[in-house]
Amino acid sequence: MSGEKVKVAIVGSTGYGGVELIRFLLGHPEVEIVSVISASSAGSLISEGFPHLTDIVVQPLDGVDAQEIAAKADVVFTATPSGVSGKLVPELLQVGLKVIDLSGDFRIKDGATYEEWYKHEAPEDQLLEQAVYGLCEINGDEVARSTGLISNPGCYPTATLLGLIPALSAGWIDPHSIIIDAKSGVSGAGRGLSLTSHYGEINENLKVYKINKHQHIPEVEQSLSQIAGEPVTVTFTTHLVPMTRGIMSTMYAGLKGDYTETDLVELYRQYYEGRSFVRIREAGKWPATKEVFGSNYCDIGFAVDPRTKRVTIVSVIDNVVKGAAGQAIQNLNIMMGWDETTGLKLSPVYP
Ligand SMILES: NC(=O)C1=CN([C@@H]2O[C@H](COP(=O)(O)OP(=O)(O)OC[C@H]3O[C@@H](n4cnc5c(N)ncnc54)[C@H](OP(=O)(O)O)[C@@H]3O)[C@@H](O)[C@H]2O)C=CC1
Numbered sequence: 451m452s453g454e455k456v457k458v459a460i461v462g463s464t465g466y467g468g469v470e471l472i473r474f475l476l477g478h479p480e481v482e483i484v485s486v487i488s489a490s491s492a493g494s495l496i497s498e499g500f501p502h503l504t505d506i507v508v509q510p511l512d513g514v515d516a517q518e519i520a521a522k523a524d525v526v527f528t529a530t531p532s533g534v535s536g537k538l539v540p541e542l543l544q545v546g547l548k549v550i551d552l553s554g555d556f557r558i559k560d561g562a563t564y565e566e567w568y569k570h571e572a573p574e575d576q577l578l579e580q581a582v583y584g585l586c587e588i589n590g591d592e593v594a595r596s597t598g599l600i601s602n603p604g605c606y607p608t609a610t611l612l613g614l615i616p617a618l619s620a621g622w623i624d625p626h627s628i629i630i631d632a633k634s635g636v637s638g639a640g641r642g643l644s645l646t647s648h649y650g651e652i653n654e655n656l657k658v659y660k661i662n663k664h665q666h667i668p669e670v671e672q673s674l675s676q677i678a679g680e681p682v683t684v685t686f687t688t689h690l691v692p693m694t695r696g697i698m699s700t701m702y703a704g705l706k707g708d709y710t711e712t713d714l715v716e717l718y719r720q721y722y723e724g725r726s727f728v729r730i731r732e733a734g735k736w737p738a739t740k741e742v743f744g745s746n747y748c749d750i751g752f753a754v755d756p757r758t759k760r761v762t763i764v765s766v767i768d769n770v771v772k773g774a775a776g777q778a779i780q781n782l783n784i785m786m787g788w789d790e791t792t793g794l795k796l797s798p799v800y801p
Pocket residue numbers: 461462463464465466467468487488489490491514528529530531532534552553554603604605637638639640641642769770773774
């Protein structure tokens with residue numbers, strides 16, 4: 451491999467976010483994966499747990515050691531659970547690594563709010579301040595100027611914020627009327643075993659969970675409040691659906707004028723002009739999760755009800771790609787000054 455490639459390491463490489471990072475980074479022309487890391491399986495091959503990577507990833511898993519990672523890599527992705535990232539990331543920054551963290555630990559700027567929703571200690575204020583919230587299409591400029599810590603957005607917030615921000619920022623919707631009804635496939639819960647994602651519990655079932663208690667609520671409210679210039683609260687309800695990948699966020703808001711679906715399509719197409727990964731459906735057409743499966747796209751469609759003066763916005767992503775690994779690589783691309791689509795130009799898997 452070329453010595454000029456950027457050397458990357460992946461902590462949490464044995465999780466769903468980690469293996470998806472491997473899948474995309476193997477095809478990325480500017481990077482070399484120098485270390486795949488596991489806290490529990492160091493020394494073994496990743497293909498023991500993931501046979502689909504047999505003969506593809508042949509280097510044994512490394513242990514979690516900041517100095518060793520820094521000796522090999524320039525950039526490290528931490529695809530680790532919340533609570534774990536909060537403790538590990540400061541060590542990685544201290545040894546000079548650039549870090550892209552996939553957990554929720556550095557997304558909330560206010561430590562007390564983080565502790566209220568995540569139920570464990572927040573990282574230091576200085577790091578929360580330093581972390582750039584990497585919602586690429588909205589904060590790309592900040593990502594490009596980052597000093598070394600990117601906090602990758604949550605899966606639900608990515609679909610939701612990309613769906614709401616253009617209308618909110620144009621002043622077309624009432625910030626106090628927003629209701630979000632979001633649905634996710636089970637891979638959103640990670641690879642760990644739990645009764646919730648057990649086949650017999652999820653197959654032929656539709657479950658609502660964490661009503662008014664979901665940890666992504668303050669993340670969504672933080673961004674919407676910044677855009678609106680005033681505190682915004684949302685009703686946010688999450689559901690688990692019997693599929694592996696995919697998020698659909700269906701959002702309802704009161705319209706502040708007689709805007710049509712065609713107006714919304716035009717507004718959003720202008721807002722996301724030049725951004726390859728957001729696709730706006732024409733008036734009267736709505737996206738489905740299969741239309742983004744395995745890809746870094748976020749597809750958005752609208753319906754306006756003139757009777758209720760409300761708009762319904764439908765936004766879909768693949769939670770493991772645009773909601774995690776794909777957006778993390780998009781952030782790497784922007785941080786390094788590469789085209790944001792580098793290594794990510796895969797069309798969705800269909801059917
Ligand atoms: N799945 C998704 O759709 C999304 C996930 N996220 C976030 O991304 C992160 C990773 O998620 P996901 O891959 O789904 O989770 P998984 O549960 O599938 O994987 C997490 C990985 O973290 C590793 N890990 C656990 N404890 C430690 C530790 N103490 N030190 C180092 N590594 C550890 C584990 O590997 P090992 O024991 O081998 O080290 C495990 O493979 C989480 O914070 C999650 O919330 C964000 C958006 C979407």
